[in-house]
Amino acid sequence: MAQAPAAATSGATLGFEPGAALEAQALVRRFGATQALDGLSFTVGRGQLFGLVGADGAGKTTAIRALAGLISLDSGRALVLGRDPAQGRAAVRESLGLMPQQASLYPDLSVGENLRFFARLYCLPRALFHERSSRLLEITRLGPFLDRRADALSGGMYKKLALACALLHRPEVLLLDEPTNGVDPVSRRELWALLHELVHDGMTVLLSTPYMDEAERCHRVGFIHHGRLLLAGEPRALLAGLDDETYEVEGGEREQVDERLANLAEVHAASPAGSTLRIAVARGSGGTVGAALKPLAASLRPVAPNFEDLFLARVRQEAA
Amino acid sequence: MSEPSIEAVHLSRRFGSFLAVDDVSFSVARGEIFGYLGANGAGKSTTIRMLCGLLAPTAGEARVAGFDVKTAPEAVKASIGYMSQKFSLYLDLPVCDNIDFFGGAYGLSGPDFAARADEVLRLCDLENEHDAITGSLPGGVRQRLALGCAILHRPAVLFLDEPTAGVDPVSRRLFWRFIRRLARDGTTIFVTTHYLDEAEYCGRIGLMVDGRLVALDTPSALKRRYVPGRVLSVHGRNLAPAAVSLRSRPGIITVEPFGAGLHLQVAAEDWNADSVAQALASAGAQAVEVESGEPTLEDVFLAVVARPREVHAP
Structure with missing residues (x-):
């Protein structure tokens, strides 16, 4: 088993990629019968907005907890700015902001009281707290709700307050677990606009999301599936690498079309899109599939592939 | 019936x-x-x-x-x-x-x-x-x-x-x-x-x-009704400062950061992919590529729900 070599305390330590803000190196963690992380590796460069995309139970939360140093690993290691978060905890904490998925605020404290609480936790001097909290209240537009209890906030406002609390100490690296769910x-x-602003100002952001359509909003994206990285890269490059061709079916009676498509081996996926169908077919087979639909008075219109197409194609390859 | x-x-x-x-x-x-x-x-x-x-x-x-x-x-x-x-x-x-x-x-x-x-x-x-x-x-x-x-x-x-x-x-x-x-x-x-x-x-x-x-x-x-213009997705280098100048031009409906690129909604009678690429290039962006996209229901939702206010970053 790969034990982390001595304390990795500086960027000069062997194995740390210069310019990387976060590194997951073959993370393995099991909870009872559940293999939450199964050799997960990825790197997030400084100043990047990195999206960890995957379904419920794929291992996103465990990965974020490992990077925050909140759980131990069976093997592998997590590095934040070159340091092991589980060892030099205080030092790492200072440079790290974390917004967990579950309720992280005090429900019976107001917006203002929650902010003050977190400021004290980070030992923020009073003047600095006032300056930063008023800026954060401005950009999150929570100013008018200063006296509202956290448990009386809407879902979106609650997430924004949790984000503000995670930003008070100006972390260099921000971890967000499903901030938009x-x-x-x-x-x-609004949250996405705010994240882009933070990254623009130099922060490194890693967030997890179950929404495939949010992959495109990141600089780099990693798809996580069963505790492993299925694929990673720049969103456009990943889409360009999709082997399938994607089409929308025009005309025809949808159920008839659907039945016909189900019997064609070239068709890898079909899903409803409004009143029509969206399909992914093997490269080069658009003509064959189009011809098969002709008797049903249906035709194919090429459409740009999306991340769901990509994810489904990779999962299918994995299963094969 | x-x-x-x-x-x-x-x-x-x-x-x-x-x-x-x-x-x-x-x-x-x-x-x-x-x-x-x-x-x-x-x-x-x-x-x-x-x-x-x-x-x-x-x-x-x-x-x-x-x-x-x-x-x-x-x-x-x-x-x-x-x-x-x-x-x-x-x-x-x-x-x-x-x-x-x-x-x-x-x-x-x-x-x-x-x-x-x-x-x-x-x-x-x-x-x-x-x-x-x-x-x-x-x-x-x-x-x-x-x-x-x-x-x-x-x-x-x-x-x-x-x-x-x-x-x-x-x-x-x-x-x-x-x-x-x-x-x-x-x-x-x-x-x-x-x-x-x-x-x-x-x-x-x-x-x-x-x-x-x-x-x-x-x-x-x-x-068709709520997102009448063109939806364009833009890639290139040095886009952020160029986007700021684009935002104030007539016919530009929304400008939104999207990954390393931008998503734009523009009035179809004022802008197309070429003119957007030119405008960004002359504002200092490099290697600009503009592709036409399709409006999503999220665009519709935002047009209807958030109509009176700006949703993008200042």
């Missing part, structure tokens, strides 16, 4:  | 001084998949609770499966199925016991019920999980079981309240395949979701803002 689309877009 | 499965007429609900649902009217045909979208607190859940016969309207009326929610709430409850994101299953029981429990709750028993239970297990692809402890199953399988339990009594109308939050895409596709099959066989589906790519599966969509139903149409008609 259960948040309505308007608040979701 | 048969009677609509769901009909709401000037439906309103007040809590004290707060008008949660404000004069909402719509109808849903038998076998239709109807999506009901809105921000947190827009009135979606209050509407569902009224349609399920759980909450009396303050004004207006609604009929579900032919029964008035005010005067015949029990008949309404017997005609509907309900499934929410927090599926209420007994996790320590095997799959078959959950089916039996929910069957019993609907007053089903005997050989007819046994046959129906088998049919539902087959329909939801759960035949091999019959004896599995529910808590040991992955989220996607549990979700199908929750769906199965909600349709045991053959409801005419099925309410799905954020049914797929956090479920993986493979299971999600399978789930929607079952939903479409149910709809094709005549079950009316009423679904809420924050997952706007999923709303694409709906035949029609209603959009709620502050208790009012402000838009109602097919996904493609909503896009």
Whole structure:
């Protein structure tokens, strides 16, 4: 088993990639019968916005907890700015902001009281606290709700307050576990705008999300599946690497079309899209599939592939 | 023409001084998949609770499966199925016991019920999980079981309240395949979701803002109406400063950072891919590439819900 070699305390330590803010090196962690992490590796460069995308139970939360030094690993190691978060904890803490997925605020404290509590936890001087909290209240637009109890906030507002609390000590690296889950689309877009602002100012951000369509919003994205990295890279490059061709079916009666498609080996996936169907077919077989649909008065229109197509294609390859 | 499965007429609900649902009217045909979208607190859940016969309207009326929610709430409850994101299953029981429990709750028993239970297990692809402890199953399988339990009594109308939050895409596709099959066989589906790519599966969509139903149409008609311009996705270097200067130009509707690139919505009469590329290049961006994209329902949602305010970063 690969034990972390002595304390990795500086960027000069062997095995630390210069310029990397976060490194997961073959992380393995089992909980009872569940293999939560099964050799997960990835690197996040400084100043990057990295998305860890995967379904419920894929291992996203365990990975983030390992990077925050909150759980021990069976093997492998996590590094934050070249340091082992489980060893030099205080030093790592100072440079790390964490927004956990579950409720992390005091429900019976107000917005202002929660902010003050976290400021004390980080030993923030009073003047600095006032300066930073007023800026954070401004960008999260929580100013008017200063006296509202945390448990009376909407889902989106609660997430924004949790984010503000994680930002008070100006961390160099920010970890966010499903910051947009259960948040309505308007608040979701506001959160993304805020994250892009932080990254623009030099912060490194790693976030997890179950939403495939959010992959595109990141600089780099890693797809996690059964505790392992399925694929990683720059969103556009990943989409360009998809082997399948993607189409929308126009015309025809959907159920008839669906039945016909189900019998074609070239069709890798079909899913409803509005009143029509979206399909992914083996490269070069668009013509064959189109011809098969002709008797049903249906035709194919090429559409750009999305991350769900990509994810499904990779999962299928994995199963094969 | 048969009677609509769901009909709401000037439906309103007040809590004290707060008008949660404000004069909402719509109808849903038998076998239709109807999506009901809105921000947190827009009135979606209050509407569902009224349609399920759980909450009396303050004004207006609604009929579900032919029964008035005010005067015949029990008949309404017997005609509907309900499934929410927090599926209420007994996790320590095997799959078959959950089916039996929910069957019993609907007053089903005997050989007819046994046959129906088998049919539902087959329909939801759960035949091999019959004896599995529910808590040991992955989220996607549990979700199908929750769906199965909600349709045991053959409801005419099925309410799905954020049914797929956090479920993986493979299971999600399978789930929607079952939903479409149910709809094709005549079950009316009423679904809420924050997952706007999923709303694409709906035949029609209603959009709620502050208790009012402000838009109602097919996904493609909503896009045509509310996102009339071009949607462009931009890649290149040094985009951020160039984007700032672009933002103030006439005909630029939104500019949004998207990964290392930008997403733009522009007026079709003022801009195209070439002119946007030129404008960005002359503002200092390099290696600019502009591709046409397609509007999403999220664009529609933002256009409708957040219309008066700016949503992008300053």
